[in-house]
Amino acid sequence: MSELETVAELAKRRGFFFQTAESYGGVGGFFTYGPQGSALKRNVEDRWRDRFVTRAGNMEVSAPDVMPEPVFEASGHLDGFDDMIVECPECDASHRADHLVEDNSEYEDAEALGIERVADLLGELDIACPDCCTPLAGESVEEFNLMFGTDIGPGSSQPGYLRPETAQGIFTEFPRLKEYARGQLPFGVAQIGDAYRNEIAPRRGLIRVRAFTQAELEQFIDPAEDEPDIESVADVELPLYSATAQEGDGKQETYTVREAVEEGVIESEWIAYYLGLARDWYDAIGIDMDRFRYRQHKAGERAHYAADCWDAETELDGEWVEVTGFAYRSDYDLTNHAEATGDTFTVFKQYDEPKTVERPSVDPDMATLGPEFGGQAGAVADALDALAAAGPDAFDGETVAVEVDGESVEVDADVANFEVETVTEAGEHITPHVVEPSFGIGRLFYSVLVHSYETDEVDGEERTYLSLPAELAPTFACVVPLVSNEPAIVEQAERAREQLREAGLAVAYDESGAIGRRYRRQDEIGTPVCVTVDHETIEKEPTSVTVRDRDTTAQARIPVEELQECLLALRAGTDFADLLERDTVTPL
Template identity: 65%
Template sequence: CPECGATHRADHLVEDGTDIEEAESLGTERVAGIIAEHDITCPTCGTGLAGESVETFNLMFETSIGPGSSSRGYLRPETAQGMFVEFPRLAEYARNQLPFGVAQIGRGYRNEISPRRSLIRVREFTMAELEHFVDPESDAPPIEQVEDVSVPLYSAAAQDGDGVGGVTWTTIGEALADGTITSEWVAYYLGIAKRWYDRMGVDMDRFRYRQHLSGELSHYASDCWDAEAEIDGNWIEITGFADRGAYDLSKHDAHSEEDYSVFKAYDEPRTAERPSVDPDMSYLGPEFGGAAGDVADELAALAARDPSAFEDSEVTVEVDGERYAVPTDATGFAVREKTETGEHVTPHVIEPAFGIGRVLYTVLDHAYREDEIEGESRSYLALPDELAPTFVGVFPLMDKDGLGERAREIAADLREAGLAVTYDDSGNIGRRYRRQDEVGTPYCVTVDYESLEEGTVTVRERDSTEQQRVAIDELPARLAALRAGESFGG
């Protein structure tokens, strides 16, 4: 901003000031034009930003390693690369059998220009990523497990405005059949995740899977979908699902001395003609000195990669930036018959990546409710039972005449039954109900004089505020059944 000096993410300004949802995929000139066209102003001081430069910015956190600043490093923007670097050891742990998956929960760091909106856009965050390594030729997901799962898809075609429209509800099987989703593995995880979001209480009227446009598709991805949730009128990415292909492992393999492939054995040995070299080291040694061994290795790699390179009288390879010309006769190049028991396969990677903070924020936002009880406003969290921090609150109607002692005994019995219990005897009973409603406690148990006389308690359900009398000796089993999914009215 020319007035206050504040720095803002231009794509976010465009998204907040227009109907454009994915400005990140637009070029800098286009974003600058939209800012001028819509007279977008600085959120800090209100100064117009038309004509101000829009520049690309590296979101990776740069730092110095060790004393001084001679060694530059970066905080990881994702947990994935650590799993890729360790792939040879992970493959060994999996007995070199595909497919196998590796999951990690950890911190990531992004040097955000303008952090905002609580857990939505921060510089340090927790993510949960799964790298599923598969053989693209033979490994297929159990798609039958999710083919009937209904999902809200916002395809790239719909976003391009070709008349297809907005979000379309369809099944995973139908989306694969009509080509909307191109990767079976991505489709499988979209179906699995949809069921999980349902369990977490995400409002499906405020949820969608959005396909990346070609302009925003990551360099490593052949297909990518984001799970997005609507919060305060804005769509927020909470999870990414990408088919990363063999990009990452191929890059690590090319620039390290480790083997990033997996040996895949054939059912029976096969005979095939394979190009190979047998370099004449009596020529390479005197000619190239200490580089002779590396030249020989490069010749072998070139023969496997591009046999046609040996058709001329001379072959050129590159070692550490230096080019070496070798007479073809000295390479020992030939196509030889070879019996093979298997082949080395570079796995493809399927990656679901969950932003834990954003998922948590979505669950809380979608669970928030307001209503009116007997003329008094009430706010509560309609959390699923398995997510609620406390499953049941236990209250004495008042802390006298033995009610408090009996309530504490009941609370202890419920804890022994494996239930998460809170005990509260402070304030009137209505205030205690409200406190538990606000933190999402599904059920409250009230111990009153009838409890002492008849051996029953009142059980109140959070969302409906309905109440039932339950025998104290049946209470643990009744609450356990409710936690297992039994209806409160059942």
């Protein structure tokens, strides 16, 4: 089996994830997280929240999964959130055209080639339908919008969509959120929630699905003044695969954050800052840094809103998979929502001292414009106002030319009533720019599982275990009575279980089968330690139990009165070998 197939089999058998509604035949692109998976996923989310919300001093919101159609008109998703689809003329199956090209060629990012070139490649590469083997040469490649549509309310209801990203739930609320930030830039707003994309061809387990969890941070900044704390991450080493390297025979190279900024490999200091901050976070949650890189988007593959974008990618089964996108969204979203709603998506930036400025303005004579231009008079007045701000020299002549509905019209200069006023300003309204790290929790979850999957040999038998970081493990400890038919041992084991749970530890209890098999079951779900209650526990003083380390299988006897303290230290990151240095701990 492939690496992903092996992990998928373990995940289903041990309760990490499995296809939704299998009794009904399942639905492509939808997965249910089981008991172990839900706990692991929640722990990944908690670690993200700790790093990017709590310790970063950012706000967190929770917006609805459904939003009205005008939101996505303004955001550009109705027109620009598309993938390439080709339909088989024989079996009517739909396929992602660029993925077919990638699967049958050396192209790593066929989406960047454009629809026409991808359509040509279907023929040049003799690509056939994966389902029925019918050649796809000459078949039309079309754009397919990925959003799930729905209706809001009964009857003549309002059209809406399941959100394809959580970000719009933050942008639409900016006029209120800026008040919570007291109008002071920079500030960040985060959200962890589900998003939905009607993928053409879901595949490869949790890698391409139709319902998934995102953890997104929108960092609102003044691009003219706000700078990130680059020094705090300056020496973090980044494995970078730039757009320039991808175009030629270049390769991935390692730069420190400082070097990447100084040499212009990463243009935005904010993007560089978050790449550095996130790199250490990935390492902490168990991503194998030998199977990790940052890849810059080429111009043809950037999202419609992104001025620059880098992906964090992990290697899974020999292929690179995006787990996070770091995008510089400029003022695209806030400007579009302001134009669509008329609301104020700006912040007031106060000057250190008031400034005296000259401000050109017009006061059109509507009594003249009305009869001359009729229904267009208002548009002509607006065009004059815009021209006064953008090109005041245009009013130097006897007439002024403006464009209305694609046509040029002339207005007498004296009708425009142009003048330049001298005003004193205390500040100005600016539209913030946005830097967005967007994390795919499901893909990170999958990467952690795959990268932590290990096999070794114990007592002549092959052993499978997940080397999950202690803080991430779904179950931190399992209490096992050596035998289940002696009440004193069982009672002591149950007491230990309850005491550890009271301390806030996720603790399982297992008294079924041979002790070795119980250890193996816990190893396979990544439980860091097993606590064994045996005859020595109830027969000797001081009372002690055996604690076994998952990764090394090393064991030690620990006094019961110190058990809680020792396990809390292990969960906080203390190495098991360091625990053995305690005077009261006896290695076995």
